[in-house]
Amino acid sequence: MDEPISSAERYPAKYWHWLNDGRIQCGLCPRDCKLHEGQRGACFVRGRLDDEMVLTTYGRSSGFCVDPIEKKPLNHFYPGSSVLSFGTAGCNLACKFCQNWDISKSRSFDKLADQASPEAIAQTAERLGCKSVAFTYNDPVIFAEYAMDVADACHERSIKTVAVTAGYIHAEPRRDFFAKMDAANVDLKAFTEEFYVKQTGSRLQPVLQTLKYLKHETQVWLELTTLLIPGLNDSTEELQALCEWVARELGVEVPIHFTAFHPDYKMTEISSTPVRTLIRARNIAHMAGLKYVYTGNVHNEEGDITFCPSCSVPLIERDWYEIAQYRLTSHGHCPDCDTAIVGRFGEYAETFGRRRIPVTIGG
Numbered sequence: 001m002d003e004p005i006s007s008a009e010r011y012p013a014k015y016w017h018w019l020n021d022g023r024i025q026c027g028l029c030p031r032d033c034k035l036h037e038g039q040r041g042a043c044f045v046r047g048r049l050d051d052e053m054v055l056t057t058y059g060r061s062s063g064f065c066v067d068p069i070e071k072k073p074l075n076h077f078y079p080g081s082s083v084l085s086f087g088t089a090g091c092n093l094a095c096k097f098c099q100n101w102d103i104s105k106s107r108s109f110d111k112l113a114d115q116a117s118p119e120a121i122a123q124t125a126e127r128l129g130c131k132s133v134a135f136t137y138n139d140p141v142i143f144a145e146y147a148m149d150v151a152d153a154c155h156e157r158s159i160k161t162v163a164v165t166a167g168y169i170h171a172e173p174r175r176d177f178f179a180k181m182d183a184a185n186v187d188l189k190a191f192t193e194e195f196y197v198k199q200t201g202s203r204l205q206p207v208l209q210t211l212k213y214l215k216h217e218t219q220v221w222l223e224l225t226t227l228l229i230p231g232l233n234d235s236t237e238e239l240q241a242l243c244e245w246v247a248r249e250l251g252v253e254v255p256i257h258f259t260a261f262h263p264d265y266k267m268t269e270i271s272s273t274p275v276r277t278l279i280r281a282r283n284i285a286h287m288a289g290l291k292y293v294y295t296g297n298v299h300n301e302e303g304d305i306t307f308c309p310s311c312s313v314p315l316i317e318r319d320w321y322e323i324a325q326y327r328l329t330s331h332g333h334c335p336d337c338d339t340a341i342v343g344r345f346g347e348y349a350e351t352f353g354r355r356r357i358p359v360t361i362g363g
């Protein structure tokens with residue numbers, strides 16, 4: 001049975017409406033939860049209390065860390081910079097292979113150790129010299145009101161904002177939410193409805209709509225990630241279809257990261273993704289014309305490098321999450337052939353390195 005919602009955790013939620021049968025429908029994500037009084041939605045952190053929708057995790061975090069931006073992963077967004085990262089609890093998807101399940105599937109708020117106001121988060125990011133703040137670990141769609149307020153506080157201090165998300169969100173909140181984001185890494189978890197329905201409890205088409213929206217109707221810097229799970233979403237045919245769709249609908253310059261699965265949560269019977277699968281995926285993406293293709297969660301030197309798409313020289317070399325060599329000009333061009341590399345680049349690469357620093361935030 002659901003844990004009751006206490007009035008101490010209520011924060012008025014946006015995006016909901018009444019139904020004729022007396023229930024309230026949440027309008028934030030395509031799960032379209034329809035709730036009686038006292039019920040929580042599928043994400044667990046939004047629910048109906050005293051005849052309105054409430055968000056129960058506003059101002060409450062599962063912890064803060066300073067990470068390299070490459071870890072989100074974003075390889076074309078201020079390389080080498082540090083990002084203050086946090087999440088809350090719950091998730092609107094139900095991925096059997098969740099790699100952060102202790103946070104996303106948390107049904108008790110003992111995981112939410114840190115209280116943090118938007119202003120305190122922005123101040124901390126500034127004090128620690130972070131270029132950006134990332135909403136990550138669990139999907140920020142479900143704590144949209146909190147993430148948007150944090151984003152406003154960050155922008156007042158010239159701190160950038162990053163959403164790491166599955167992109168499962170309805171059109172109206174999508175417009176509001178991404179208007180506050182400078183960059184997004186969106187999980188494109190597979191390229192079949194069957195995988196999305198069976199393995200994640202969601203659907204593929206709304207995610208594709210979000211990707212097209214981000215690419216064509218916003219200025220948000222976009223990169224994609226696909227976690228390859230042996231036997232479930234790594235066939236050559238599916239990867240070809242995925243890459244060809246990206247090339248056709250989003251363009252060949254959108255960076256994509258193929259990352260390795262490790263057995264976790266409800267998917268412990270499948271073994272880790274071999275490096276050769278990631279290399280095969282990368283080759284397929286190149287064949288489809290994609291220009292910036294990376295591998296992640298494994299050590300694969302070539303898959304860590306940003307190559308010039310015109311003259312093929314290595315431009316940004318990485319050793320795991322650390323910049324090993326940076327050759328872009330101050331304008332973000334290849335120094336050899338002057339091709340412009342897509343992304344958001346400062347005059348120089350920053351040098352945060354591969355550290356991961358836990359941080360406590362007061363207020």
Ligand code: SF4
Nearest residue numbers: 026029032033041043
């Ligand atoms: S955000 Fe949560 S409550 Fe709203 S529709 Fe999605 S899963 Fe349901």
